[in-house]
Amino acid sequence: MSALLEVRALTRSFRRGGREVAALDDVSLDLARGQTLALVGPSGSGKSTLARIVMRLIEPDRGTIRFDGVDLLAARGEMLRLLRPRFQMVFQEPLAAFNPRASVARVLDDPLRIHGLADSAARPAAIAALLERVGLEQNLAGRRIHEISGGQRQRVAIARAIATRPALLVLDEAVSALDVTVRADILTLLRDLQRNENLAYLFISHDRAVVSAFADRIAIMDRGRIVETGAAAAVVAAPQSATGKALVDAMPRLVLGNAAT
Amino acid sequence: MTPRLIIRDLSVRYAGSETAALDGISLDLAAGERLAVIGESGSGKSTLALAIAGLLPGSALVAGRIEWPGLGRPPVAGADIGFVFQDPGASLDPVMPVGAQIAEVIRAHRPLGRAAANATAVDLIARVQLPEPGQIALAYPHQLSGGQRQRIAIAAAIAAGPKLLIADEPTSALDTIVQAEIVALIDRLVQADGMSLIFISHDIALASGIADRIAVFRRGRLVELGERDQIIGQPRDAYTRALLDASMPATPQSAGAPA
């Protein structure tokens, strides 16, 4: 069976200060159904650009993307809108990812309404079901986004993303802005959802817990190229590339004994 | 040996807030000691930093004592306390070259002429391991990367030779590799100059590499305080244990990783 997501030779440059900067240079990767691929790399490596191209928020200069057998880059307008339910995104900063004036119910209602997943009578029940699936209490539906905690906000973001029952979720540093203890809870939730819904995750993160314990595979990026890929455990234990080594070394580890750094 | 800083029963409440940002905090800081203050959002760790540095808003209600035994007078920001903020750009003036900004700090606290201050600024830029310090001194903040800006901020913070450096989440806005470099830099500078360090972070793993002692804060209270090895190896408080658990991967993957 072919991979859920096949990216081939993706290239994109930006004009920055009069020069052409290659944000992505001939990037290829695969993601199988129900698997997690962590995308790691220093800032400027192109991870976010790759995520946004996959989400069809920006266009690449060259390259192809096959998603669930469909040529994703060829889809436009109405055809793209019809595909949207199958691939969704969770952003880094929960507070910035929603209209600051919105209520939780409104945020969850949007995808249901836009794709006709429930008529207006059935929607409150659908929203209640979504809240339950992400472990939130029902009374949160009436609250506004800025009134709830960071962890709750990110749960709402996840609920909204899975409302259309996607096969692929792109998570752009989705736990980085959260407190450490909250982070672990969200990762547990994500793991449960993955198991129950056979979700594939493209997870941009620099968090050690995500990279070494959550991901199945890792792709390491540096300056627009993928410099190393492999099974997560193997890459973290013995990185081959210079970037990989630098990243693994830099990941904060609990230090005991001699503090010599 | 007399501690450099004594805090007794410090409580802070911001105007218009019902809850205390800090509640009855007591701790000492020895000369040359590196203290990591760990806490999640709302723990009060930043409030502690602001209180020590005298940067709380005038409307904040403060109770308790902060004493500086060796100083004999209230501390002067810059000369006695250096402060590094989370956002590297926040403390830098966007319309002034960075070398000039460091020189400004120097001249505010030391009797040096303009030329001598500029030369010292270039030396400091070299000390924070930026290549071609002479060129960097002429650059504007927006021309530097986040990591470079933070190095400049550190240089400005130590420019007047303070005996205490407070770093409030200095690496949170930077990417992983740069984070480690900045922490190493701060550690090196602090040890070379005999400064005391208060390193504030939400990341106990990151701070463990630079701490002699660790103080864990939660909702304005000091939950646990102890030597680094004790806190990491044998935490006494359930919250500390929760923080440690969250910092470690759920299933230990890498054979090479300690703890």
Next chain:
Amino acid sequence: MSFAARFLRTGEGATGAVILFALAVLALAAPALFPHDPLSIAGPALLPPFQDWSLPLGTDRLGRDVLAGIVHGARTSLAVALAAAATAIAVGTIVGTLAGFLGGLADEVLMRVTDAFQTVPGFLLALAFVSVVGPSLGVVVIAIALSAWTGPARIARAEVLSIRERDYVASARVIGMRPLEIAFREIMPNALPPVLAQSAIIVAVAILTEAALSFLGLGDPNRVTWGGMIAEGRTVLRSAPSLSIFPGIALVLAVLGVYLAGEGAVEAAATKRRHA
């Protein structure tokens, strides 16, 4: 503390609110307080003020009640100013939002149109428009709005350009929201606050522009206006200055009230941010 409470706590806000409230009450109550047509003759001509308490501010050259004129004139001034400001803000916001959101050619075209309207001095544009079309209340409203809409358009466009890049807009695109819905439901409401912050100035300028048009005889001839009264008083300025001074004071008070209320609103909004 609510916005209203903070607003009233500032000196400017409280004073502005008092003035505007008084003016609004007078304007609304005008038909009750002075049921007769203010343009009708009420007494002897050129009666000085404070002599006859049934005509407290005296009468003008034709014997019309000055106080009645001022109170009825308040209706005209406030109605025209508010209508013009609302029109300008609505049109400007829509144009600015479309320009910022659509980008490309549409943006260029809309902005050049905005430039065109902005280069002509507002008052001259209003003057020209009323002269050509003919004076009436509706025409005066449009005339004032003709130049006032460009400010809100620019502000709205600038806000939209920055909002467009924010994650919650990307999030709306990702779930498949249609572009027009994104523009008007997600972006425009968040672009409004800076535009509304300008509304006090727009209203104040509208009051003055209307008065100036009326002063030049280009206001609605069937209504009493402060500008018209000031113009009428010009011919007897030395012998009966009160005929121009009283409507002039009314004008100053109205503009001051709007301005102070605007300052109070800005202050109240700023204080909220400080405490948040």
